[in-house]
Amino acid sequence: MxxxxxxxxxxxxxxxxxxxxxxxxxxxxxxxxxxxxxxxxxxxxxxxxxxxxxxxxxxxxxxxxxxxxxxxxxxxxxxxxxxxxxxxxxxxxxxxxxxxxxxxxxxxxxxxxxxxxxxxxxxxxxxxxxxxxxxxxxxxMSVSGVASLSDAYLSTTHLGTWVEYHSRERYLDLVDACWENRAFGDFWSHCLVAEGAIDVAAEAVVNPWDVAAIQVVVEEAGGRFTDLGGAARFDGGSALSTNGLLHDAVLGLLRR
Incomplete structure:
Protein backbone atom coordinates (compact mmCIF):
# COMPACT_ATOMS: atom_id res chain seq x y z
CA MET A 1 0.00 0.00 0.00
CA MET A 141 -13.54 -5.69 -4.10
CA SER A 142 -15.22 -5.43 -7.47
CA VAL A 143 -18.63 -4.18 -8.50
CA SER A 144 -21.42 -6.40 -9.83
CA GLY A 145 -22.03 -7.36 -13.45
CA VAL A 146 -25.76 -6.58 -13.46
CA ALA A 147 -26.49 -4.90 -16.78
CA SER A 148 -30.22 -4.14 -16.63
CA LEU A 149 -32.09 -1.85 -14.26
CA SER A 150 -34.89 -4.40 -14.13
CA ASP A 151 -32.40 -6.74 -12.40
CA ALA A 152 -30.77 -4.06 -10.25
CA TYR A 153 -30.71 -3.72 -6.47
CA LEU A 154 -31.01 -0.06 -5.51
CA SER A 155 -30.33 1.75 -2.24
CA THR A 156 -31.62 5.29 -1.79
CA THR A 157 -32.27 7.69 1.08
CA HIS A 158 -35.22 9.36 2.76
CA LEU A 159 -37.92 10.35 0.25
CA GLY A 160 -38.21 13.80 1.83
CA THR A 161 -34.70 14.72 0.71
CA TRP A 162 -35.58 13.80 -2.88
CA VAL A 163 -38.69 15.95 -2.73
CA GLU A 164 -36.71 18.90 -1.36
CA TYR A 165 -33.49 18.63 -3.37
CA HIS A 166 -34.33 16.77 -6.57
CA SER A 167 -37.72 15.33 -7.56
CA ARG A 168 -40.32 12.97 -6.13
CA GLU A 169 -41.22 11.87 -9.66
CA ARG A 170 -37.63 11.05 -10.63
CA TYR A 171 -37.18 9.14 -7.37
CA LEU A 172 -40.26 7.05 -8.14
CA ASP A 173 -39.09 6.50 -11.72
CA LEU A 174 -35.80 5.09 -10.44
CA VAL A 175 -37.41 2.91 -7.78
CA ASP A 176 -39.98 1.55 -10.24
CA ALA A 177 -37.29 0.75 -12.81
CA CYS A 178 -35.28 -1.43 -10.42
CA TRP A 179 -35.84 -4.99 -9.28
CA GLU A 180 -35.54 -4.22 -5.56
CA ASN A 181 -34.84 -1.23 -3.35
CA ARG A 182 -33.80 -0.56 0.22
CA ALA A 183 -32.44 2.40 2.16
CA PHE A 184 -29.19 1.23 3.75
CA GLY A 185 -28.23 4.88 4.05
CA ASP A 186 -25.15 7.09 4.18
CA PHE A 187 -21.76 5.47 3.46
CA TRP A 188 -23.07 1.89 3.56
CA SER A 189 -25.06 2.08 0.33
CA HIS A 190 -22.02 3.14 -1.67
CA CYS A 191 -19.71 0.62 -0.02
CA LEU A 192 -22.16 -2.15 -0.87
CA VAL A 193 -21.98 -1.04 -4.51
CA ALA A 194 -18.18 -1.32 -4.33
CA GLU A 195 -18.53 -4.82 -2.87
CA GLY A 196 -20.90 -5.89 -5.65
CA ALA A 197 -23.67 -6.62 -3.15
CA ILE A 198 -25.96 -3.98 -4.66
CA ASP A 199 -25.83 -2.19 -7.98
CA VAL A 200 -26.97 1.42 -7.51
CA ALA A 201 -26.78 3.91 -4.62
CA ALA A 202 -28.26 7.39 -5.00
CA GLU A 203 -28.49 10.37 -2.67
CA ALA A 204 -30.22 13.65 -3.51
CA VAL A 205 -28.10 15.72 -1.14
CA VAL A 206 -24.61 15.18 0.32
CA ASN A 207 -21.68 17.21 1.62
CA PRO A 208 -18.11 16.80 0.32
CA TRP A 209 -16.98 14.98 3.48
CA ASP A 210 -19.81 12.45 3.01
CA VAL A 211 -18.48 11.14 -0.30
CA ALA A 212 -14.85 12.15 -0.94
CA ALA A 213 -13.64 8.79 0.40
CA ILE A 214 -16.55 7.02 -1.30
CA GLN A 215 -15.58 8.28 -4.76
CA VAL A 216 -12.16 6.63 -4.80
CA VAL A 217 -13.47 3.42 -3.19
CA VAL A 218 -16.23 2.98 -5.78
CA GLU A 219 -14.05 3.92 -8.74
CA GLU A 220 -11.19 1.65 -7.68
CA ALA A 221 -13.71 -1.20 -7.35
CA GLY A 222 -14.54 -0.73 -11.04
CA GLY A 223 -17.68 1.35 -10.61
CA ARG A 224 -18.69 4.91 -11.47
CA PHE A 225 -19.30 7.79 -9.09
CA THR A 226 -20.89 11.10 -10.10
CA ASP A 227 -23.35 13.65 -8.85
CA LEU A 228 -26.94 13.28 -10.08
CA GLY A 229 -26.09 15.50 -13.03
CA GLY A 230 -23.37 13.13 -14.21
CA ALA A 231 -20.25 15.05 -13.13
CA ALA A 232 -17.54 12.87 -11.59
CA ARG A 233 -17.06 15.02 -8.50
CA PHE A 234 -17.47 14.61 -4.75
CA ASP A 235 -18.48 18.25 -4.21
CA GLY A 236 -21.48 18.40 -6.53
CA GLY A 237 -24.05 18.26 -3.73
CA SER A 238 -25.51 14.84 -4.62
CA ALA A 239 -24.18 11.34 -5.21
CA LEU A 240 -24.68 8.40 -7.53
CA SER A 241 -22.65 5.20 -7.31
CA THR A 242 -23.21 2.31 -9.71
CA ASN A 243 -21.43 -0.69 -11.11
CA GLY A 244 -20.78 1.42 -14.22
CA LEU A 245 -22.96 -0.69 -16.51
CA LEU A 246 -26.11 0.96 -15.15
CA HIS A 247 -24.88 4.50 -14.71
CA ASP A 248 -26.10 6.09 -17.93
CA ALA A 249 -29.51 4.44 -17.59
CA VAL A 250 -29.90 5.84 -14.08
CA LEU A 251 -28.81 9.32 -15.16
CA GLY A 252 -31.32 9.14 -18.01
CA LEU A 253 -34.15 8.49 -15.56
CA LEU A 254 -33.04 11.20 -13.14
CA ARG A 255 -32.67 13.85 -15.85
CA ARG A 256 -36.11 13.39 -17.43
Whole structure:
Protein backbone atom coordinates (compact mmCIF):
# COMPACT_ATOMS: atom_id res chain seq x y z
CA MET A 1 0.00 0.00 0.00
CA UNK A 2 1.03 3.60 -0.51
CA UNK A 3 2.35 5.65 2.39
CA UNK A 4 -0.74 7.86 2.27
CA UNK A 5 -3.14 4.90 2.39
CA UNK A 6 -1.24 3.33 5.27
CA UNK A 7 -1.44 6.61 7.14
CA UNK A 8 -5.18 6.95 6.44
CA UNK A 9 -5.74 3.47 7.87
CA UNK A 10 -3.81 4.51 10.97
CA UNK A 11 -6.10 7.52 11.27
CA UNK A 12 -9.14 5.25 10.98
CA UNK A 13 -7.81 2.98 13.72
CA UNK A 14 -7.36 5.99 16.02
CA UNK A 15 -10.89 7.11 15.23
CA UNK A 16 -12.28 3.63 15.93
CA UNK A 17 -10.78 3.64 19.43
CA UNK A 18 -12.78 6.75 20.24
CA UNK A 19 -16.06 5.85 18.55
CA UNK A 20 -16.24 2.30 19.89
CA UNK A 21 -15.71 3.55 23.43
CA UNK A 22 -18.42 6.22 23.07
CA UNK A 23 -20.98 4.13 21.17
CA UNK A 24 -23.98 3.49 23.43
CA UNK A 25 -22.27 5.37 26.28
CA UNK A 26 -24.79 6.47 28.89
CA UNK A 27 -23.09 9.85 29.25
CA UNK A 28 -22.90 10.61 25.50
CA UNK A 29 -23.29 14.35 25.00
CA UNK A 30 -25.53 15.33 22.07
CA UNK A 31 -26.02 18.89 20.83
CA UNK A 32 -27.60 20.38 17.73
CA UNK A 33 -25.83 22.39 15.04
CA UNK A 34 -27.40 25.47 13.42
CA UNK A 35 -28.79 23.29 10.61
CA UNK A 36 -30.52 21.18 13.30
CA UNK A 37 -28.37 18.09 12.61
CA UNK A 38 -27.05 16.35 15.74
CA UNK A 39 -23.43 16.26 16.84
CA UNK A 40 -22.00 14.19 19.68
CA UNK A 41 -18.90 14.54 21.81
CA UNK A 42 -17.55 11.56 19.84
CA UNK A 43 -17.80 13.48 16.54
CA UNK A 44 -15.67 16.35 17.80
CA UNK A 45 -13.24 14.09 19.67
CA UNK A 46 -12.56 12.04 16.53
CA UNK A 47 -12.01 15.05 14.33
CA UNK A 48 -9.71 16.71 16.85
CA UNK A 49 -7.65 13.53 17.25
CA UNK A 50 -7.34 12.95 13.51
CA UNK A 51 -6.41 16.57 12.85
CA UNK A 52 -3.66 16.35 15.47
CA UNK A 53 -2.20 13.22 13.86
CA UNK A 54 -2.25 14.82 10.41
CA UNK A 55 -0.55 17.96 11.72
CA UNK A 56 2.21 15.85 13.25
CA UNK A 57 2.80 13.69 10.15
CA UNK A 58 2.02 16.10 7.30
CA UNK A 59 2.23 19.65 8.68
CA UNK A 60 1.97 21.22 5.22
CA UNK A 61 -1.31 19.45 4.36
CA UNK A 62 -4.64 21.17 4.93
CA UNK A 63 -7.75 19.62 6.52
CA UNK A 64 -11.47 20.03 5.82
CA UNK A 65 -13.80 18.40 8.31
CA UNK A 66 -17.49 18.35 9.07
CA UNK A 67 -17.16 19.66 12.61
CA UNK A 68 -14.16 22.03 12.53
CA UNK A 69 -14.46 23.40 9.00
CA UNK A 70 -11.93 24.02 6.26
CA UNK A 71 -12.10 23.86 2.49
CA UNK A 72 -10.59 21.89 -0.36
CA UNK A 73 -8.21 23.86 -2.54
CA UNK A 74 -5.02 23.23 -4.48
CA UNK A 75 -2.52 20.74 -3.14
CA UNK A 76 -3.21 18.09 -0.51
CA UNK A 77 -6.32 18.24 1.67
CA UNK A 78 -7.53 15.59 4.10
CA UNK A 79 -11.34 15.50 4.07
CA UNK A 80 -12.94 14.10 7.23
CA UNK A 81 -16.33 12.95 8.36
CA UNK A 82 -15.70 11.84 11.95
CA UNK A 83 -19.02 9.97 12.18
CA UNK A 84 -21.13 9.49 9.09
CA UNK A 85 -24.49 8.35 10.41
CA UNK A 86 -24.53 10.35 13.65
CA UNK A 87 -28.27 9.78 14.07
CA UNK A 88 -27.63 6.03 14.01
CA UNK A 89 -24.70 6.42 16.38
CA UNK A 90 -26.64 8.31 19.02
CA UNK A 91 -29.64 5.94 18.83
CA UNK A 92 -27.50 2.80 19.16
CA UNK A 93 -27.87 1.64 15.54
CA UNK A 94 -24.53 0.14 14.43
CA UNK A 95 -24.56 1.54 10.85
CA UNK A 96 -22.10 4.44 11.16
CA UNK A 97 -18.53 5.03 10.05
CA UNK A 98 -15.56 7.37 10.02
CA UNK A 99 -14.69 8.60 6.51
CA UNK A 100 -11.18 9.79 5.66
CA UNK A 101 -10.09 10.96 2.21
CA UNK A 102 -6.97 12.51 0.78
CA UNK A 103 -7.82 14.93 -2.02
CA UNK A 104 -4.96 16.11 -4.24
CA UNK A 105 -5.61 19.11 -6.47
CA UNK A 106 -9.35 18.44 -6.25
CA UNK A 107 -9.19 14.69 -6.96
CA UNK A 108 -9.68 12.06 -4.22
CA UNK A 109 -6.70 9.72 -4.27
CA UNK A 110 -7.12 7.83 -0.99
CA UNK A 111 -10.29 6.79 0.78
CA UNK A 112 -10.97 4.88 4.00
CA UNK A 113 -14.40 4.08 5.41
CA UNK A 114 -14.23 2.44 8.83
CA UNK A 115 -17.38 0.99 10.43
CA UNK A 116 -16.20 -0.81 13.57
CA UNK A 117 -19.68 -1.63 14.89
CA UNK A 118 -20.31 -3.48 11.62
CA UNK A 119 -16.87 -5.06 11.78
CA UNK A 120 -15.90 -3.72 8.34
CA UNK A 121 -13.39 -1.32 6.85
CA UNK A 122 -13.30 -0.37 3.18
CA UNK A 123 -10.24 1.33 1.70
CA UNK A 124 -8.74 2.28 -1.65
CA UNK A 125 -5.98 4.31 -3.27
CA UNK A 126 -5.86 5.53 -6.83
CA UNK A 127 -4.44 2.80 -9.11
CA UNK A 128 -4.12 0.37 -6.16
CA UNK A 129 -7.62 -1.13 -6.16
CA UNK A 130 -10.32 -1.21 -3.49
CA UNK A 131 -10.37 -3.57 -0.53
CA UNK A 132 -12.61 -4.62 2.35
CA UNK A 133 -11.45 -6.04 5.67
CA UNK A 134 -14.01 -7.83 7.82
CA UNK A 135 -12.22 -9.09 10.90
CA UNK A 136 -9.48 -10.82 8.98
CA UNK A 137 -7.44 -10.52 5.81
CA UNK A 138 -8.43 -7.79 3.37
CA UNK A 139 -10.15 -8.93 0.18
CA UNK A 140 -10.12 -6.99 -3.07
CA MET A 141 -13.54 -5.69 -4.10
CA SER A 142 -15.22 -5.43 -7.47
CA VAL A 143 -18.63 -4.18 -8.50
CA SER A 144 -21.42 -6.40 -9.83
CA GLY A 145 -22.03 -7.36 -13.45
CA VAL A 146 -25.76 -6.58 -13.46
CA ALA A 147 -26.49 -4.90 -16.78
CA SER A 148 -30.22 -4.14 -16.63
CA LEU A 149 -32.09 -1.85 -14.26
CA SER A 150 -34.89 -4.40 -14.13
CA ASP A 151 -32.40 -6.74 -12.40
CA ALA A 152 -30.77 -4.06 -10.25
CA TYR A 153 -30.71 -3.72 -6.47
CA LEU A 154 -31.01 -0.06 -5.51
CA SER A 155 -30.33 1.75 -2.24
CA THR A 156 -31.62 5.29 -1.79
CA THR A 157 -32.27 7.69 1.08
CA HIS A 158 -35.22 9.36 2.76
CA LEU A 159 -37.92 10.35 0.25
CA GLY A 160 -38.21 13.80 1.83
CA THR A 161 -34.70 14.72 0.71
CA TRP A 162 -35.58 13.80 -2.88
CA VAL A 163 -38.69 15.95 -2.73
CA GLU A 164 -36.71 18.90 -1.36
CA TYR A 165 -33.49 18.63 -3.37
CA HIS A 166 -34.33 16.77 -6.57
CA SER A 167 -37.72 15.33 -7.56
CA ARG A 168 -40.32 12.97 -6.13
CA GLU A 169 -41.22 11.87 -9.66
CA ARG A 170 -37.63 11.05 -10.63
CA TYR A 171 -37.18 9.14 -7.37
CA LEU A 172 -40.26 7.05 -8.14
CA ASP A 173 -39.09 6.50 -11.72
CA LEU A 174 -35.80 5.09 -10.44
CA VAL A 175 -37.41 2.91 -7.78
CA ASP A 176 -39.98 1.55 -10.24
CA ALA A 177 -37.29 0.75 -12.81
CA CYS A 178 -35.28 -1.43 -10.42
CA TRP A 179 -35.84 -4.99 -9.28
CA GLU A 180 -35.54 -4.22 -5.56
CA ASN A 181 -34.84 -1.23 -3.35
CA ARG A 182 -33.80 -0.56 0.22
CA ALA A 183 -32.44 2.40 2.16
CA PHE A 184 -29.19 1.23 3.75
CA GLY A 185 -28.23 4.88 4.05
CA ASP A 186 -25.15 7.09 4.18
CA PHE A 187 -21.76 5.47 3.46
CA TRP A 188 -23.07 1.89 3.56
CA SER A 189 -25.06 2.08 0.33
CA HIS A 190 -22.02 3.14 -1.67
CA CYS A 191 -19.71 0.62 -0.02
CA LEU A 192 -22.16 -2.15 -0.87
CA VAL A 193 -21.98 -1.04 -4.51
CA ALA A 194 -18.18 -1.32 -4.33
CA GLU A 195 -18.53 -4.82 -2.87
CA GLY A 196 -20.90 -5.89 -5.65
CA ALA A 197 -23.67 -6.62 -3.15
CA ILE A 198 -25.96 -3.98 -4.66
CA ASP A 199 -25.83 -2.19 -7.98
CA VAL A 200 -26.97 1.42 -7.51
CA ALA A 201 -26.78 3.91 -4.62
CA ALA A 202 -28.26 7.39 -5.00
CA GLU A 203 -28.49 10.37 -2.67
CA ALA A 204 -30.22 13.65 -3.51
CA VAL A 205 -28.10 15.72 -1.14
CA VAL A 206 -24.61 15.18 0.32
CA ASN A 207 -21.68 17.21 1.62
CA PRO A 208 -18.11 16.80 0.32
CA TRP A 209 -16.98 14.98 3.48
CA ASP A 210 -19.81 12.45 3.01
CA VAL A 211 -18.48 11.14 -0.30
CA ALA A 212 -14.85 12.15 -0.94
CA ALA A 213 -13.64 8.79 0.40
CA ILE A 214 -16.55 7.02 -1.30
CA GLN A 215 -15.58 8.28 -4.76
CA VAL A 216 -12.16 6.63 -4.80
CA VAL A 217 -13.47 3.42 -3.19
CA VAL A 218 -16.23 2.98 -5.78
CA GLU A 219 -14.05 3.92 -8.74
CA GLU A 220 -11.19 1.65 -7.68
CA ALA A 221 -13.71 -1.20 -7.35
CA GLY A 222 -14.54 -0.73 -11.04
CA GLY A 223 -17.68 1.35 -10.61
CA ARG A 224 -18.69 4.91 -11.47
CA PHE A 225 -19.30 7.79 -9.09
CA THR A 226 -20.89 11.10 -10.10
CA ASP A 227 -23.35 13.65 -8.85
CA LEU A 228 -26.94 13.28 -10.08
CA GLY A 229 -26.09 15.50 -13.03
CA GLY A 230 -23.37 13.13 -14.21
CA ALA A 231 -20.25 15.05 -13.13
CA ALA A 232 -17.54 12.87 -11.59
CA ARG A 233 -17.06 15.02 -8.50
CA PHE A 234 -17.47 14.61 -4.75
CA ASP A 235 -18.48 18.25 -4.21
CA GLY A 236 -21.48 18.40 -6.53
CA GLY A 237 -24.05 18.26 -3.73
CA SER A 238 -25.51 14.84 -4.62
CA ALA A 239 -24.18 11.34 -5.21
CA LEU A 240 -24.68 8.40 -7.53
CA SER A 241 -22.65 5.20 -7.31
CA THR A 242 -23.21 2.31 -9.71
CA ASN A 243 -21.43 -0.69 -11.11
CA GLY A 244 -20.78 1.42 -14.22
CA LEU A 245 -22.96 -0.69 -16.51
CA LEU A 246 -26.11 0.96 -15.15
CA HIS A 247 -24.88 4.50 -14.71
CA ASP A 248 -26.10 6.09 -17.93
CA ALA A 249 -29.51 4.44 -17.59
CA VAL A 250 -29.90 5.84 -14.08
CA LEU A 251 -28.81 9.32 -15.16
CA GLY A 252 -31.32 9.14 -18.01
CA LEU A 253 -34.15 8.49 -15.56
CA LEU A 254 -33.04 11.20 -13.14
CA ARG A 255 -32.67 13.85 -15.85
CA ARG A 256 -36.11 13.39 -17.43
Missing amino acids: SRDLNFAIRLAAAADEITVNRFQARDLVVTRKPDRTPVTDADTAVEDAVRALIAAEFPDDTVAGEERGGSVGAGRTWVLDPIDGTKNFLRGVPAWATLIALVEDGVPTVGVVSAPALGRRWFAARDHGAWVAAGGEAVR
